[in-house]
Amino acid sequence: MKKGRIVAEIGIMVALALVLELITTFVPGMPQGGKFISLGMIPLLLVAISRGWKAGVTAGLIFGFFVFIQERVFIHIFQIILDYPLAFGMVGLAGIIPDAYKDNKIYLSIFIGLFLRFCCHVLSGVVFFSSFAPADVNPWIYSLGYNATYMIPTLIVCLILLPPLIRRFKEQKMF
Numbered sequence: 011m012k013k014g015r016i017v018a019e020i021g022i023m024v025a026l027a028l029v030l031e032l033i034t035t036f037v038p039g040m041p042q043g044g045k046f047i048s049l050g051m052i053p054l055l056l057v058a059i060s061r062g063w064k065a066g067v068t069a070g071l072i073f074g075f076f077v078f079i080q081e082r083v084f085i086h087i088f089q090i091i092l093d094y095p096l097a098f099g100m101v102g103l104a105g106i107i108p109d110a111y112k113d114n115k116i117y118l119s120i121f122i123g124l125f126l127r128f129c130c131h132v133l134s135g136v137v138f139f140s141s142f143a144p145a146d147v148n149p150w151i152y153s154l155g156y157n158a159t160y161m162i163p164t165l166i167v168c169l170i171l172l173p174p175l176i177r178r179f180k181e182q183k184m185f
Contacts, residue, residue: 016061020069023053027073031080048164050077051101051124055172058105059119060179066102066123074098085138092134100126111176120172124165131157 027050058066104123135153143152
């Protein structure tokens, strides 16, 4: 019964994440892809922190697949892997800290998941999108800056919204 509940929660949270990502399409995006903010990370992080890294990575991989279908940014097969399933799967590693919601390590969990996603996008930017960097700018600096412009606002929003959400779920004995 518990596995069935977790599978259902993953499905619901992935669907919610996709809806939240669609809402952010009304906010101006980045020139070479990426949104100014990624609200879909909230449900993915919630799954990871409440159900552990396996459920979190599973949710992230599924979400990454659907985001690729929506965006269809294809340069190379390894770019697809880095920017979609791997990057969003990394968000699920926010669940590597056991019972982070009990020990008030939520902030560290959120940071870990989003930082690992950021690393995937930066690497993809250096390898596959460095041609967009101005001639006098190091591709690493360009990719770090480009990806930080949407990952930092996403991190801030998640750090503000997730702890009270998780407390509310805990009060309702949902985990």
